[in-house]
Each structure stands twice: as C-alpha cells, then as structure tokens.
Amino acid sequence: MDVLGAVAASLFQFGDTFAFLVLSASGLAIIFGMMGVINLAHGEFIMCGAYVTVLASRAGLPLPAAILAGALAAGLAGMVVERLVVRHLYSRPLDTIVATWGISLIASQGTLILMGSTMQGVGTPLGSLEVGGYHYSGYRLVLIAVALALLLALYLFFNRTRFGVLARATIQVPHMAEALGVDTRRVYSLTFGLGAALAGLTGGLYAPTMTMVPTMGATFIVEAFVTVVVGGADVFLGTAPAAAVLGVVKAGLTAGYGQLFGQIGLLVAVIGFIRMLPKGISGFILRERA
Amino acid sequence: MPILETRGLNKHFGGLHVTADVNLAIPAGEIHCLIGPNGAGKSTLFRLILGEHQPSSGQVLYDGEDITRLKSFERIRRGMSVKFQVPGIFKALSVRQNLEIALQHHLDHGSLRQEIDELLGFLSLRDAAGQLAGNLSHGQKQWLEIGMAVALKPKLLLLDEPTAGMSPDETHATGEMVKELRRGGVTVLAVEHDMDFVRQVADRVTVLHMGRVFAQGTIGEIVADERVAAIYLGEVHA
Amino acid sequence: MSFARLISRIEGPQTLGRGPAFWGGFAVVLAAAYGYPLLADGYTVGNTAYFLTWTFMALGLCLIWGYGGVLSFGQTAFFGMAGYGYGVLTLNFGEAYGFTLLALVLAVAAAALLAVVLGYFLFFGRISGVFLGIVTLSVTLVFERFMAQTAGPEWRIGAARLNGFNGMSGMPPLTVPWFGGDIVLFPDVALYYVLLTLLLVVYLALRILVNSRFGNVLVAIRENPERAEMLGYDIRRYQLGAFVIGAALAGLSGVLYTSWGQYITPSSMGITAAALPIIWVAVGGRSDLTATLVGTLAILALFQALTIHGSQYALVVMGALLVVTVLAAPEGIVTALLKLPGRFGRRSAVRAITEAEG
Known part of the structure; x- marks a missing residue:
C-alpha cells in the first residue's frame, strides 16, 4: 500500500513537471518550428494571458472562460507584434530574437507601470484529494490532463485541418507553398498568433497557482528554452519526448533536493546533452539532408 | 598508392x-x-x-x-582543400582579406602580402582587391573561392x-x-x-x-x- | 610578431576609425576625459566612473557577438560570478596588503573558468546560434534564482553571507598599497583615473586583437563557419577563445561594479540586467569596438537621465530603442553615423580601406 502510494506520488510529480514543460514550451516551439525564430517575449505573452485571466475571472467570468479570454488576448497581442515588428525581420531570424527581447522589456515594464508591482490573484480551485496517504491538488491533475489534451489537439490540428497542413508545407518548402498559392505571410502571422495564444493559455492555466507579478513570465522561460533546445523544431517528435525525458530529470531532483535544484539539474542535463549529441537536435538532421 | x-x-x-x-x-x-x-x-x-x-x-x-x-x-x-558549389566566401570582407585569411596560417607577414598579390593576379582579381567579396560578379566569386582553396597549397x-x-x-x-x-x-x-x-x-x-x-x-x-x-x-x- | 607589427594592428579592416583625423579626434577626446575631473565635483566624477565600470562588459560582448557572431545572452552570469567572487574573497580576507587587487584577478579568473567550462560544452557540442543564445540566457537566469534563495544563514562561504535576494554588501573598495598609506579607490577622482586608464588599455588591446590573425579568423567564422573550417581552422577553439575573453571582461565589470558600490545583488544577473548589455552593444553597433564604446556610454547617460522619471519608464524606452534599432539601423546607430561621411565620399572611403589593407 505504501509502495503503491509512493509510486502514485512520483507519477503525479512527474506528470506535474511534464505538464509544466509541455505547456511552457509548446507556444515557443511552434513559433520556432515554423519560423526559425525564438520569441524572447514568450514569457510576457504568458504573463499577458495570466493577467487577462485574473481580470476576467474577477469581473465574474467562470475560470475556464477567463482562461480562454487570456489565451485570446495573448494571441491578438502576438498578431499585433508580428505585424509591427517580426514581419519586417523574416530575412534576419537572429535579429528577430533581439527585437523580441526589446518587446519583452517594454511589455514587462509597461505592465509594471500600468498595473503596479503586484496584483491580487485568484485562488486555486478544486481543492485537494487524498489517495493512499498522499494529498494531491485537484487543479494540478486537471493541468496534466490539459497538457495531454493540448498535445492531441495540436497533432490533429497540424495533420487533419487544411490550415495545419498548409502551415507545415510552408515550413518545409516556403517557395513551393507560395507557388501553390499559399499566402505565406498570413500563415506566419497566424502561426505567431497561435504560438502567443498557447503562451497565453499557459499563463491562464497557471494563474490560479501563482503570484501575479509583471515578471512572472520569467518563471516559465528557462523551462521553455531548455525543452525547445532538446526537442528542436517539432512539437510532437521534439517537444513532447523532450518534456518527458526532462520531466524525469527535474521531477527526480525536485523530489530529492527541491524546486531550485530541479531547475539547475535540468539546465546541466541540457548542456551535457548538447555535448553528447552534437547535431542531435532534431532540426539538424532535416537540414543536413537538404 | x-x-x-x-x-x-x-x-x-x-x-x-x-x-x-x-x-x-x-x-x-x-x-x-x-x-x-x-x-x-x-x-x-x-x-x-x-x-x-x-x-x-x-x-x-x-x-x-x-x-x-x-x-x-x-x-x-x-x-585537402575544397571549393563549394555555392561560393563559400566571406561576403562582408574585402577580396584581399578573404585571401589573407586563407593564407595566413602558413605564411609570415612579408611573404603573405607578396603571395596575396600573386594570387590576385592568377585570379584576375587585382582591380577588385579592395572590394567587398559580396559585391563581386558570380564568376569572380567562384574564382575567389578557388583562389582560397588553392591558397592552402x-x-x-x-x-x-x-x-x-x-x-x-x-x-x-x-x-x-x-x-x-x-x-x-x-x-x-x-x-x-x-x-x-x-x-x-x-x-x-x-x-x-x-x-x-x-x-x-x-x-x-x-x-x-x-x-x-x-x-x-x-x-x-x- | 614584433612589437611594432603588433602596434600596427591597431588599425585594420575590422575597426572603423583610422588615419590622422580619427586619431586626432581620439587624442582630443582622451585629453578631455583626463582633464574632466579638474572641472567637475567629486560626486559627478564618481558617477562617471560608474558608467566606465560597465564598458568592459560591453566591449567583451562586442567581441563575442559582433566579431565572433556568437549570441551570448548571458554575459551577466560572468558579471555576477566575478562580483560575488570578489565579495566572498574580500569579506573573508580583507583589503590589506593589496589583497583586493588579487581578489580582482581571482574573481575575473573564476568568471573565465566558468566560461571555459560552459563554452566547452556549447562550442564543442557545435550548438547553433539561436540555441546558444537561449542556453546562455538560461544559465544567467538560473544563477540569479540560485543566489536569490540563499537568504538563510546556512548559505555562507567563510565569513561571507550570500544573503539571498538582498545581496551581499560591505565588501571593501579596491585598494592599492602605496608608500605612506594605501590608496582606497572610493567612487571618486582616483577611481575614475584608474578606470579610464584601464579602459584605454583594454580598448586598444582589443583593437589589436580583432585586427590580428585571431580577429581575421573570428570574423571569417562569423561570415561563413563552414568555409573557415575548410581553410583548416578549428573554429571551436577560436569561438571558445573569444567567449572566454568576453566573459573575463564581463567579470571585470562585475568586480569593478561590486567594488564601486560595495554591493552586489542577484538581480544583476536577471533578465532585465541581461538585456541591458545587448541594448548597449546593438544600439551602438555590435560590429565595431568604437561604436560599441560610444554607444554604451551614451545609452548609460540617457538611461540615467530617464531614471529620474522612474526606472521602469527608462526600461520601456530602452526596449523601444532596441526594437527601433533592429528595425531601422541593424548595424547600430553609432556605426551608421560613423559611416555617414563615407556615404558622401564613397571613393575616399574605398581608398582608405585599400590603403589600410595594402
């Protein structure tokens, strides 16, 4: 009984970490996969989603609707950023990263000016349940389910919908997609919006568990970065397995030594991974063949 | 062999x-x-x-x-030495500097300058020596890269x-x-x-x-x- | 290589600014910089010294990013490493017998060592540009978070409490042993002169470095790494070399900053702090040392002037400045201005380049 309880507890710990990694990274990974751009304002889109969620929830919207509102707001903000800045830099992907860092700074400091250094949050719903002597947060179980559902939804979206297929065609052979009459600019714009919306969704989902501060996005980005570094450009073949592997590393270390050492271990593991598998990052293999 | x-x-x-x-x-x-x-x-x-x-x-x-x-x-x-299909040159650097980079590890300062001048002649690029390599014509770029490959002897x-x-x-x-x-x-x-x-x-x-x-x-x-x-x-x- | 040859490398294809006009202007600026404390009060001079402490990190980033083409977004990790290193050493061993100078050297060496280890994994793992940027940024963010949780009394190295989010303070300023009593470099005229001279030496040495064979290979790798390797260069070593030098310079800034204000906090390694060097170097002009230096000092002055209205406003302006620069003047604002005369007199500029190289 004790053994079963301990197994369930580790499984929960792993699932919780896995969900956090998947949700943190998916928006970043989609933009990177499609456009070769690392969006350094990723954390601020997460923050945007979280703030809108909390404001909407306090205005009386039920939490799930508030979270969707947060995702939507972040997605719209993403499309505005794409139109104003990113679009002009497609030929210079490395410069895009620097520009999005500027946006990140404007967004976090702007929020600080407008909303103050902290905002009252919303409580974590669903209480906790007890299994085999261990207490589990019901809401975190929901987050695990949402992460899995999100992976499934993205898979269906990119493989079963017209836009998704066109989008993938655009990544693989942009000029071919153009020749087929695909408006690649629109695809890029929607992709950036989608990535930002996923970031907003993540922010909304975690808003009830966090302190609302303008720099809250920074909590997510290290995990998002390392997951994308290991996973590369593909959300399904890259991000999900990377999150699974890193989830084991981080959950194990967190259980033994606490949250911070989980994170340090994560980073060390990733740096070691880079050395051990040069070119082991999924995108490289595709590029070599071309 | x-x-x-x-x-x-x-x-x-x-x-x-x-x-x-x-x-x-x-x-x-x-x-x-x-x-x-x-x-x-x-x-x-x-x-x-x-x-x-x-x-x-x-x-x-x-x-x-x-x-x-x-x-x-x-x-x-x-x-060994190689010339790539797409000209692999240093576009933002001058023609002379491209050759200098190719030559510098086996030559000292005095012979370096002389060797660069000889190569520029061999490649018919003497007049373009001060230009940025990226501004050369396509054929000239190909020659410059051949020159860099040859520079390694x-x-x-x-x-x-x-x-x-x-x-x-x-x-x-x-x-x-x-x-x-x-x-x-x-x-x-x-x-x-x-x-x-x-x-x-x-x-x-x-x-x-x-x-x-x-x-x-x-x-x-x-x-x-x-x-x-x-x-x-x-x-x-x- | 003879000494004269070395000096001749102070001008070359990798640096803007050459010929009598440039060096004449350089001499005037330098004379003004050395004369300036005579006209200003001690507080203002100390404040200017504060600006100078940052320039080393900026020049190091310029070398790595602008010349080497390596996106190192985590220079603040080395800054913090050396800053904390200086604090730990001096709080334990004090400032007597010129120990602060030894502490400076050791702290910078520690930052360089961190760069050797990190750089070994990154460059020998052949990680590409984008990933390098986010891994280095992750390193500094994790470092910040680690230091921020060291508030408890168990986090101490000898007599030095790490002190968590509030950071370390109370370390001695740099102290030079001298006949008839130590010279303590408080933020004042003496420190200003030391920093100015140090900056002059570092700036000129970097000019020589980037115009040397090493610099040639470095820009070659930036332009086309595959070609550089196919000319027989082990590009990993060159990139690692530039990375370590840049990290050591960031470390130097960290020590100078720590000794200037006698404190260091984890937030000096946070994401906002990490963005600032990127802004200085990008806005100034990352592919030239002079442009970076001028840009850095100008932006620091602007930033401080804006801070009167609140630092968050100043940071919004900094972010906007970065975005606008990337969009409108990707080579940097100072570089664009420096090249302006060349636009009008194209032929003379080309001749100048040919002469400089011929």
Whole structure:
C-alpha cells in the first residue's frame, strides 16, 4: 500500500513537471518550428494571458472562460507584434530574437507601470484529494490532463485541418507553398498568433497557482528554452519526448533536493546533452539532408 | 598508392540510402570528375570525404592513412582543400582579406602580402582587391573561392561544380586554371554537370547513380556507354 | 610578431576609425576625459566612473557577438560570478596588503573558468546560434534564482553571507598599497583615473586583437563557419577563445561594479540586467569596438537621465530603442553615423580601406 502510494506520488510529480514543460514550451516551439525564430517575449505573452485571466475571472467570468479570454488576448497581442515588428525581420531570424527581447522589456515594464508591482490573484480551485496517504491538488491533475489534451489537439490540428497542413508545407518548402498559392505571410502571422495564444493559455492555466507579478513570465522561460533546445523544431517528435525525458530529470531532483535544484539539474542535463549529441537536435538532421 | 580512397562507404539518413558501398581510388596527379543525375549522392560523397558527415559505415583513406574519424579542419591541414558549389566566401570582407585569411596560417607577414598579390593576379582579381567579396560578379566569386582553396597549397583539391553559373568563356578559363594546378602537382576531384568542362579537363570519370558507382572510365568510354545515357534520359523524362 | 607589427594592428579592416583625423579626434577626446575631473565635483566624477565600470562588459560582448557572431545572452552570469567572487574573497580576507587587487584577478579568473567550462560544452557540442543564445540566457537566469534563495544563514562561504535576494554588501573598495598609506579607490577622482586608464588599455588591446590573425579568423567564422573550417581552422577553439575573453571582461565589470558600490545583488544577473548589455552593444553597433564604446556610454547617460522619471519608464524606452534599432539601423546607430561621411565620399572611403589593407 505504501509502495503503491509512493509510486502514485512520483507519477503525479512527474506528470506535474511534464505538464509544466509541455505547456511552457509548446507556444515557443511552434513559433520556432515554423519560423526559425525564438520569441524572447514568450514569457510576457504568458504573463499577458495570466493577467487577462485574473481580470476576467474577477469581473465574474467562470475560470475556464477567463482562461480562454487570456489565451485570446495573448494571441491578438502576438498578431499585433508580428505585424509591427517580426514581419519586417523574416530575412534576419537572429535579429528577430533581439527585437523580441526589446518587446519583452517594454511589455514587462509597461505592465509594471500600468498595473503596479503586484496584483491580487485568484485562488486555486478544486481543492485537494487524498489517495493512499498522499494529498494531491485537484487543479494540478486537471493541468496534466490539459497538457495531454493540448498535445492531441495540436497533432490533429497540424495533420487533419487544411490550415495545419498548409502551415507545415510552408515550413518545409516556403517557395513551393507560395507557388501553390499559399499566402505565406498570413500563415506566419497566424502561426505567431497561435504560438502567443498557447503562451497565453499557459499563463491562464497557471494563474490560479501563482503570484501575479509583471515578471512572472520569467518563471516559465528557462523551462521553455531548455525543452525547445532538446526537442528542436517539432512539437510532437521534439517537444513532447523532450518534456518527458526532462520531466524525469527535474521531477527526480525536485523530489530529492527541491524546486531550485530541479531547475539547475535540468539546465546541466541540457548542456551535457548538447555535448553528447552534437547535431542531435532534431532540426539538424532535416537540414543536413537538404 | 592512391592519394584518396574510399572503401565501402555508406551513408543513411533515416531510411534513405544516400551513398551505397562507394569504392573510389584517385591516383595522385589525376583530374577526376564525378558526374551523375541530381540526387545521385555526389554532394553527400563530398561531405563524407571532407568529414562534414560521418559515414554510417566504410572508410576514407588519404595518402594511405585512415582519416574517417578526423574532423574537417584536420583533413584540411593534411593537404585537402575544397571549393563549394555555392561560393563559400566571406561576403562582408574585402577580396584581399578573404585571401589573407586563407593564407595566413602558413605564411609570415612579408611573404603573405607578396603571395596575396600573386594570387590576385592568377585570379584576375587585382582591380577588385579592395572590394567587398559580396559585391563581386558570380564568376569572380567562384574564382575567389578557388583562389582560397588553392591558397592552402593542397595536394588534393575538391571542386563541387566549380563552373556553376559561369559563361562558356569563364568555364573554359576555369578549366585551364584547373589544368595549370595539376601541372603544379595538385590532384583534383571535381563534381561537374558541364560536359564540355569534363571533356576539357578529366583524365577519368566516375558516374554515380542512386548513391552507387555506376560506371567508371575515360570520358570517351563514359560518353559511349548506353547505360549512362539511359540514366540521364530517365532523369529528363522523370 | 614584433612589437611594432603588433602596434600596427591597431588599425585594420575590422575597426572603423583610422588615419590622422580619427586619431586626432581620439587624442582630443582622451585629453578631455583626463582633464574632466579638474572641472567637475567629486560626486559627478564618481558617477562617471560608474558608467566606465560597465564598458568592459560591453566591449567583451562586442567581441563575442559582433566579431565572433556568437549570441551570448548571458554575459551577466560572468558579471555576477566575478562580483560575488570578489565579495566572498574580500569579506573573508580583507583589503590589506593589496589583497583586493588579487581578489580582482581571482574573481575575473573564476568568471573565465566558468566560461571555459560552459563554452566547452556549447562550442564543442557545435550548438547553433539561436540555441546558444537561449542556453546562455538560461544559465544567467538560473544563477540569479540560485543566489536569490540563499537568504538563510546556512548559505555562507567563510565569513561571507550570500544573503539571498538582498545581496551581499560591505565588501571593501579596491585598494592599492602605496608608500605612506594605501590608496582606497572610493567612487571618486582616483577611481575614475584608474578606470579610464584601464579602459584605454583594454580598448586598444582589443583593437589589436580583432585586427590580428585571431580577429581575421573570428570574423571569417562569423561570415561563413563552414568555409573557415575548410581553410583548416578549428573554429571551436577560436569561438571558445573569444567567449572566454568576453566573459573575463564581463567579470571585470562585475568586480569593478561590486567594488564601486560595495554591493552586489542577484538581480544583476536577471533578465532585465541581461538585456541591458545587448541594448548597449546593438544600439551602438555590435560590429565595431568604437561604436560599441560610444554607444554604451551614451545609452548609460540617457538611461540615467530617464531614471529620474522612474526606472521602469527608462526600461520601456530602452526596449523601444532596441526594437527601433533592429528595425531601422541593424548595424547600430553609432556605426551608421560613423559611416555617414563615407556615404558622401564613397571613393575616399574605398581608398582608405585599400590603403589600410595594402
């Protein structure tokens, strides 16, 4: 009984970490996969989603609707950023990263000016349940389910919908997609919006568990970065397995030594991974063949 | 002893067999051309020889030494040199500086300047010495890169479509350049589509098809080979 | 290489600014910089010294990013490493017998060592541009978070409490042993002169470095790494070399900053702090040392002037400045201005380049 309880507890710990990694990274990974751009304002889109969620929830919207509102707001903000800045830099992907860092700074400091250094949050719903002597947060179980559902939804979206297929065609052979009459600019714009919306969704989902501060996005980005570094450009073949592997590393270390050492271990593991598998990052293999 | 030899060289990418069991031996002093339809595995073979890719199996020997596990720069230091298909030059730097970077590791200051001037003459680029390399014409860029490759004083020069995008006159001039290099003792292995160029320079020709050595011989033998004509025709029809 | 040859490398294709006009202007600016404390009060001079402490990190980033083409977004990790290193050493061993100077050297060496280890994994793992940027940024963010949780009394190295989010303070300023009593470099005229001289030496040495054979290879790798390798260069070593030098310079800034204000906090390694050097170097002009230096000092002055209205406003302006620069003047604002005369007199500029190289 004790053994079963301990197994369930580790499984929960792993699932919780896995969900956090998947949700943190998916928006970043989609933009990177499609456009070769690392969006350094990723954390601020997460923050945007979280703030809108909390404001909407306090205005009386039920939490799930508030979270969707947060995702939507972040997605719209993403499309505005794409139109104003990113679009002009497609030929210079490395410069895009620097520009999005500027946006990140404007967004976090702007929020600080407008909303103050902290905002009252919303409580974590669903209480906790007890299994085999261990207490589990019901809401975190929901987050695990949402992460899995999100992976499934993205898979269906990119493989079963017209836009998704066109989008993938655009990544693989942009000029071919153009020749087929695909408006690649629109695809890029929607992709950036989608990535930002996923970031907003993540922010909304975690808003009830966090302190609302303008720099809250920074909590997510290290995990998002390392997951994308290991996973590369593909959300399904890259991000999900990377999150699974890193989830084991981080959950194990967190259980033994606490949250911070989980994170340090994560980073060390990733740096070691880079050395051990040069070119082991999924995108490289595709590029070599071309 | 051949200067370059590959033994049973294989390369898979995922399930794709790009190079299959390639055995090649290039004697020193030869100009050897590698031809074949698109996707025949020519560029991959080059990258295996240069060490940009690791083979799935097989060996690469240079001057009798197994270099399969050596890094690219270590192979270059043993006397290989390469000119890429797309001109691999330093676009934001001047022509002179491009050559300086190629020459500087084996020359001291005084002879460096003299050698750069000689190379500029050999490449007919003296007037363009101060220009940014990115502003050169396409043919000039190709020559500049050949110059950089030659600057290393290689024993084995690899050329990947050296005349791509050149006019017939430029192509011919490039051919003469290659022959001049051979007279100086350089062995040349060139991937080339331009059959006039191949006729002009090649001692022997190897045809690659679907990653395998399909035929080998003098240019006369290859042109007369109906099977070779068939694979090229097949490509036209495909 | 002879000494004269070395000096001749102070001008070359990798640096803007050459010929009598440039060096004449340089001499005037330098004379003004050395004369300036005579006209200003001690507080203002100390404040200017504060600006100078940052320039080393900026020049180091310029070397790595502008010349080497390596996106190192985590220079603040080395800054913090050396800053904390200086604090730990001096709080334990004090400032007597010129120990602060030894502490400076050791702290910078520690930052360089961190760069060797990190750089080994990154460059020998052949990680590409984008990934390098986010891994280095992750390193500094994790470092910040680690230091921020060291508030408890168990986090101490000898006599030095790490002190968590509030950071370390109370370390001695740099102290030079001298006949008839130590010279303590408080933020004042003496420190200003030391920093100015140090900056002059570092700036000129970097000019020589980037125009040397090493610099040639470095820009070659930035332009086309494959070609550089196919010329027989082990590009990993060159990139690692530039990375370590840049990290050591960031570390130097960290020590100077820590000794200037006698404190260091984890937030100096946070994401906002990490963005600032990127802004200085990008807005100034990352591909030239002079442009970076001028840009850095100008932006620091602007930033401080704006901070009167609140630092968050100043940071919004900094972010906007970065975005606008990337969009409108990707080579940097100072570089664009420096090249302006060349636009009008194209031929003379080309001649100048030919002469400089010929």
